[in-house]
Amino acid sequence: MNRPYIFCHMITSIDGKIDGTHKSIPARGENAFDFYQLAFGEDAYYHLDGWLSGRATSEAAFTKGMQPMIDENAAPVPDGDYIAKTDLTKYYVSIDPSGKLGWETNSIQYRDTEAHVIEVLTEKASNGYKAMLRSLEISYIIAGEELLDYEQLLSKLKEQFKIETLMLGGGGVLNWSFIQAGFCDEVSMLIAPFADGSAQTHALFQTKEGMTEDIPVAFDLEHVEKRDNGAVWLRYKVIGKVE
Known part of the structure; x- marks a missing residue:
């Protein structure tokens, strides 16, 4: 299939959430800026077209x-x-x-x-x-x-x-649907040093009835890096479903 290279790039809390009250903490804005720099900045790691x-x-x-x-x-x-x-x-x-x-x-x-x-x-x-x-x-x-x-x-x-290169940027249901369909090549996570423990907020990956299932997927760790402001950057290659 002729398609772009797809990487999922997301910023999460320590408890794996992509939204919630932790986003209102002023210091988290520094992590959000770092997240932007990794994919969109002048010296970005990724060179995306969209x-x-x-x-x-x-x-x-x-x-x-x-x-x-x-x-x-x-x-x-x-x-x-x-x-x-x-x-x-x-x-x-x-x-x-x-x-x-x-x-x-x-x-x-x-x-x-x-x-x-x-x-x-x-x-x-x-x-x-x-x-x-x-x-x-x-x-x-x-x-x-x-x-x-x-x-x-x-x-x-x-x-x-x-x-040629496409960033997948959520939410959690969309991210998981691409993973489950086999159309995501890489996952990039910037973990910010915050959490709020809410059970009502969205995670990095989520199923949706009638759309996706909770079939496990394996990943291969490619990179771990301590970033400024207490964050950790992880990159994984997507191996695929484990059934």
């Missing part, structure tokens, strides 16, 4: 709960994908199967990094939603009928957008 997140992550980080401005009477759009013109060299890939995110612009800003938005839809997305994306010059990919088609998505990202 990064991918789920709908909930996109909404929390970028669209902030805005509802999409849909014209239900919009003229029918052409079938298939839409590739908008952009001068940006990085892409933000947002998994949004039904078309629910309220984008207002075709790019996002993450610290010093600006990226062109690519919406990943299924056939469930409405004509009106796709028309809205076109009016905003937001690229979109159709990958699957009811459920996300991973192979189709990743092939299109490689072939149509020339994405």
Whole structure:
């Protein structure tokens, strides 16, 4: 399969959580900056062409709960994908199967990094939603009928957008779905020296009924490094399911 190299890069608490009250601790901001530098900084370890997140992550980080401005009477759009013109060299890939995110612009800003938005839809997305994306010059990919088609998505990202290296950036359900599907090559964890013990917050990997199972996966440790501000950076190669 012709697809990008995919690494999952996440910052977690000591108890493996990717969100929670520990994120409000001011000192954790120093760890978050280090996390950014590893993948996006001037001397970054990784050289990514884009990064991918789920709908909930996109909404929390970028669209902030805005509802999409849909014209239900919009003229029918052409079938298939839409590739908008952009001068940006990085892409933000947002998994949004039904078309629910309220984008207002075709790019996002993450610290010093600006990226062109690519919406990943299924056939469930409405004509009106796709028309809205076109009016905003937001690229979109159709990958699957009811459920996300991973192979189709990743092939299109490689072939149509020339994405060679893709960062997988959560949430936990999306991360685990890529691991279980065999489409994640590496896991990078920056463990910040904080915890809150909450049972209600999301972990690095999580199953979802009807989508993924708790089949164990093996990893091979590649790198351990003590970082500034009490953090530890771990890198693992993904070996695969252990059944």
